[in-house]
Amino acid sequence: MSEVREKATLAKAITPMLGTLSTAQKNEALRLMAEALVAETDSIIQANAVDLERGKTNGLAASMLDRLSLNPARIAAIAEGLKEIIILDDPIGDLLEEFARPNGLLVRKVRVPLGLIGIIYEARPNVTVDAAGLCLKSGNAVLLRGGSDALSSNKRIVEVLHSALALSDIPVDALQLVTNPDRASVDEMLKLNGLLDVVIPRGGHSLIQNVVKNATVPVIETGAGICHTYADNDADPVKALRIAINAKAQRPSVCNSMETLLLQEDFAERHLQAFAKAFAEVHVELRGSANVLKLIPEMKAATSEDWATEYNDYILNVKIVADLDEALAHIRQYGTMHSECIVTENAATAEKFMQQIDAAAVYHNASTRFTDGYEFGFGAEIGISTQKLHARGPMGLPALTSTKYYVHGNGQIRQ
Incomplete structure (x- = not known):
């Protein structure tokens, strides 16, 4: 079994129980994750230095190196982003509608997690933490595939987050990182029907268009920004x-x-x-x-x-x-x-x-x-959707949910 399918299978198996976790349980996991990031600042910066050196060797533009670079202040800000997610309202279980039908059925529409979210993104390691925090707070498992430019940084960050999750009620398997830098791993993610519930690309035009054109799983298209x-x-x-x-x-x-x-x-x-x-x-x-x-x-x-x-x-x-x-x-x-x-x-x-x-x-x-989730008051964002279905604009916690109808009866049958 490939790395992509193996990790997706592990994460998918966790999704039923994630939706049952309390807000307090999820917030405690986020707190532990934030503390672990700060505690491991030095090791994260060491891993990031490997990426920066490789980027310079490969001729990465100065603006891209800036996106990739981590320092104590940026890591502290990333950890603070997790703490801000803690104080955001938990959307899971929100009652959106409730009405009674003439036949006595009581219908309730509530927010539920999407399930397993795949996120494909480029050279910004802060996305690794933002995505993990938002997905876990909204009761979702997440399969991450970052850019090869940030591979060492992302691996170390996920190791740190896993160490924190091991102390929480959220299973470590809920957060997965694809470490295979080959483009074939992206192509495989795009066709994980039955495992991935949705895939969200974050990056430049070519990445986004590759996902939109080739995915057989549902896609939330985020913006190339001209x-x-x-x-x-x-x-x-x-x-x-x-x-x-x-x-x-x-x-x-x-x-x-x-x-x-x-x-x-x-x-x-x-x-x-x-x-x-x-x-x-x-x-x-x-x-x-x-x-x-x-x-x-x-x-x-x-x-x-x-x-x-x-x-x-x-x-x-x-x-x-x-x-x-x-x-x-x-x-x-x-x-x-x-x-x-x-x-x-x-x-x-x-x-x-x-x-x-x-x-x-x-x-x-x-x-x-x-145009940013933080500036709009949503906390960290999963991306900025430029499509019109499901979500549009900066995507905070509610954008990572679907809805379910709970229908309560007393023996009614349809005539």
Whole structure:
């Protein structure tokens, strides 16, 4: 039996009892996990150093190395994320509806775990902990398959979490990590019908599309993030610049960072030079449309491929558009239904933008960087769903549940 199937089988066997655990039992396990992470900070950093060295040897970009890197402060923050999950309401058993039928049947609709969740993700070892915490708190078992860039970090983290689970009422088998770095292990996960109840990909466009196109188990599609900010002629230039700089440069390696800045013509004429200077000061390379190059000839030209690229880096496309309709058309062509922003003081324009943009999150005068489970008050997130069925946007605990109808009778039969 392969590693993938063996670990999925072990985790699946645990799922019936996980749904019966009390909130107190789950919270105690999360507390032990958080404490173990802090206690084992040094050993986790040692394992992470192996990944960082391998990443440098393999030419991993600086932004990707930043995503991969762990230090005491980051590990403490990851552990704190588990503690924040503790204080979140447990969704399992929530009564969503209750009604009586004319024949006397009492019908109750309640939240229940999904079962065994498979999560395929790339080089962010914090996802290992976030996913484990959210899945276990929501009564699910989890099968993790992280990127090969973070393999040493993930293995050590899961070893630490297993040591904590061994002291709790949650069986160690509820948390599994696939350690085979071969892509075949991903392909096998995608076809574990009867074992995996759902698979959630987190990463770049190619990873997500591979999962969406090839999985035979249900998929919750999370977002590649080609996010846009549009400043129209009524935008406050100070506000627009602050938002744009934050959306691109605060942490460019994440999916809610901005990849393209759209400027209406008059606004660009007045403020593009100042914007370009400000982006240069934070080391962002700009790539412009033909009409942008007329104003700043030394800027690199943006290609059709650039508009469709999620850089995860200090690179930003800039395009001048005639009006809102052209901005909307560009976003519809290149956006990934993740997060989109308009900066304007015109309430009617903002409302049209927010109504007509099809994305998980739309913003008026605020950075796209807020699309995040923590920022929305959900605690740690399992991912940001860009699809429309089951869950959309930052996915907290309720998104990791399904529903079940409990029907109580007194001998009724259907006529």
